[in-house]
Amino acid sequence: MSDYPLLNAFLTMMWFFLWVLWFMLLFRVIGDIFRDDKLGGWGKAGWTLLVCVLPYLGVFVYLIARGRGMGERAVQQAQARDQQFRSYVRQAASETTEPRANKADELAKLAGLHDHGDITDAEYEKAKSKVLAA
Structure with missing residues (x-):
């Protein structure tokens, strides 16, 4: 048998998880303090x-x-990140499709x-081969 009862093990785990929760909350608050654009340097x-x-x-x-502003700032930051990602995807997609679209337009x-x-016919074939070679 052990000298450490089950209830003590449960209480030890509970205190450990509360300690982890506390540090997560502390870091979240400190991160929000520095992330807030409306708060000045002295604040x-x-x-x-x-x-x-x-x-x-x-x-x-x-x-x-x-506390209420923490959620709003988190949502705004997530929306800004999502918007940046979407614009990057649009830009990357347009760069890869533009040459094909230009070739198709020129052939049309x-x-x-x-x-x-x-x-x-000779001029058409010559121009067509130039477009396809580029």
């Missing part, structure tokens, strides 16, 4: 000092005073000129 310094010197009081006061124009009789 950031004051909140950081309060959170570091009196961590429990500082974190709970911060959550009460600015050449076919139109050839159909209207503006260029001869």
Whole structure:
């Protein structure tokens, strides 16, 4: 048998997870302090000092005073990241499809000129081979 009862093991795990939860909350608050664009330098310094010197009081006061804004800032940041990702994907997709679209447009124009009789068969074949070679 062991000298460490099951209840003590449970309580030890509970305290460990509460300790981890506390540090996650502390880092989330500190990250939000520095991420906030509306908060000035002195405000950031004051909140950081309060959170570091009196961590429990500082974190709970911060959550009460600015907790609602934390969620709004997180949503805005996620939306900004999503918008940047979407614009990057659009840009990358347009760079890969542009040459094909340009070739297709040029071939369509050449076919139109050839159909209207503006260029001869030899000129059409020569221009077509140039477009396809590029």
